[in-house]
Amino acid sequence: MRVELDVFSGRPNPVWHLDDNEVRAALERFSGRALAEPENLPDQLGFRGFVLSADSDDQAIGDLPQRFAVGVTGVVGREGDQLAAAEIRDAVSWLLETARDRVDDQIREHVELALRGDLESRATEAKADLAPAAPCRPHHTAYNPGYWNNDATVRTSNNCYNYAVNRRTNTFAQPGRQCGHQYTSLTCAAVRAAAQCDGVLASCTGQQRLVALVCWPGGDYHWYRYHSNGFWGHKPGQTPARNTDNSGRVITGALNPANCNRGPYTQFCGYFWVPIGLVIR
Numbered sequence: 595m596r597v598e599l600d601v602f603s604g605r606p607n608p609v610w611h612l613d614d615n616e617v618r619a620a621l622e623r624f625s626g627r628a629l630a631e632p633e634n635l636p637d638q639l640g641f642r643g644f645v646l647s648a649d650s651d652d653q654a655i656g657d658l659p660q661r662f663a664v665g666v667t668g669v670v671g672r673e674g675d676q677l678a679a680a681e682i683r684d685a686v687s688w689l690l691e692t693a694r695d696r697v698d699d700q701i702r703e704h705v706e707l708a709l710r711g712d713l714e715s716r717a718t719e720a721k722a723d724l725a726p727a728a729p730c731r732p733h734h735t736a737y738n739p740g741y742w743n744n745d746a747t748v749r750t751s752n753n754c755y756n757y758a759v760n761r762r763t764n765t766f767a768q769p770g771r772q773c774g775h776q777y778t779s780l781t782c783a784a785v786r787a788a789a790q791c792d793g794v795l796a797s798c799t800g801q802q803r804l805v806a807l808v809c810w811p812g813g814d815y816h817w818y819r820y821h822s823n824g825f826w827g828h829k830p831g832q833t834p835a836r837n838t839d840n841s842g843r844v845i846t847g848a849l850n851p852a853n854c855n856r857g858p859y860t861q862f863c864g865y866f867w868v869p870i871g872l873v874i875r
Contacts, residue, residue, distance in 0.1 A: 595612040595616075595620060595646055595648065595649065595655060596609065596610075596611055596646070596647045596648070596649055597610055597611070597612060597644055597645070597646055597689060598645045598646075598647075599641075599644055599689075599690075599693065599697060599705075600632075600643050600644065600645055600663075600831070601640060601641050601701060601704070601705070601814075601831075602814045602831050603639060603754045603814055603815070603816040603829075603830045604754050604755055604768070604769075604785075604814055604817070605768075605780075605814050605815075607831065607832070608697050608701070610692065610696045616692050619688070620655075620658070621656045621658065623688070624658055624664075625658060626675060627675050627676070627677055628675060628677065629659060629662035629663070629664075630643075630662060630663040630664065630665065631662070631663065632661060632662070632663040634663065635663050635665050636665070637830060637833035637834050638830065638833075638857060639816060639830050639856055639857040639859055640708065640810075640857030640858045640859070641704060641705050641708040642665060642830075642833065643663050643664055643686075644689045645661065645662075645663050646658075646661070646662055646663070646664065646689075647660060647661040648661070664682065664685050664686060665682070665686070683709050686709055687706075687709065690702060690706075700813050701813060704810075704858050730801070730802060730867075732801070732803070732820075733801040733802060733870055734804065734822040735760065735803075736821060736822050736823060737821040737822075737823045737825070737837060739827070739834065739835040739836065739837075741762075742757060742834065742835040743834040747764065749833075749834060750832040751763075751764040751765065751766060752764060752766065752767070753766050753767065753831055753832070754815075754817040754818075754828055754829050754830065754831070755767045755768065755769060755789075755817050755874065756829070756874070757817065757819060757827065757828060757829035757835055758803075758805040758817035758818065759794075759803075759805075759868050760803065760819065760868070761874055763874060763875055767874045768788075769788035769791075769792060769794075769815070769874075770787075770789065770791050770792060771874070771875050772793075772873055772874045772875045773788075773791040773793075774791075775788060775791045776788055777815075779812075780809060780811065780812050780813055780815060781809060781811065781812075782807065782863035782864070785807060785809060786863055786864070786866075790866075792872065792873075792874055793868075793869055793873075794866050794867070795866060795867045795869065797867065798867040800869070801870055802870065803819060803868040803870070804819070804820040804865060804867060805817055805818060805820070805865070805866050805867070806820075806850075806852070806863075806864070806865050806866070807863040807864060807866060808851060808856055808859040808860075808861060808862050808863055809860075809863055810858045810859045810860065810861075811860065813858060814859070815863075816828065816830065816859050823837075824846055824847075825844050826846070826850065827845075839854035839855040839856065840854075840855040840856065840857045841855040
């Protein structure tokens, strides 16, 4: 049985496989219970849940569906006995343990904080104004989430970097991969340098898109793009594109990427400019 920890925005999510004993334990926990559709996990930054699935399309896992999700906020969409909140928390803790060394201590701590409902208090409240006017003609397109969300393959194969650059590659694009110098650490400096190697700019000349970069130090990165509607859009990993922060507020006006609720992405790295037609992969 395959397990995916749905947590990252830019990087591919951690994935591992349960051994035979763990599969039997999963059957004991989840058989006959109401189990969530993966599409019903929250589309927020940071921990969203675990997605469990069969290793092949012809594999049977007892009476379990071939693909289902377990998250902090409960289950919807299937008939059966609902998992109680304590059972969900226990299941999430158990799934995290099955990851062993595939999930580092920082990510474990983040998931454990999510279990305790303590993420909101950890969010950085750094204040910053919207990026100052640049000597250029910004080219901001209208918000069009359907372009990213209506096709399941497109939604799961493109990430926040694809969204910021406005280029669907279906490769889960990574900063620096196009130019041959992908980031080697998860810091503002490293991800910024990798994106600039691809052609992202610190200042604007000509027609370019305004974007913003934030980091989960040592964990992941995330990008936002400004729209002509007057707000910011973003796409957290494989989840749908949206224009709201982790508190469900539209990211607009005084609420910008520097001070909105970003979950564990506590470090604001700055505003940047993307040339029209930039190629990434």
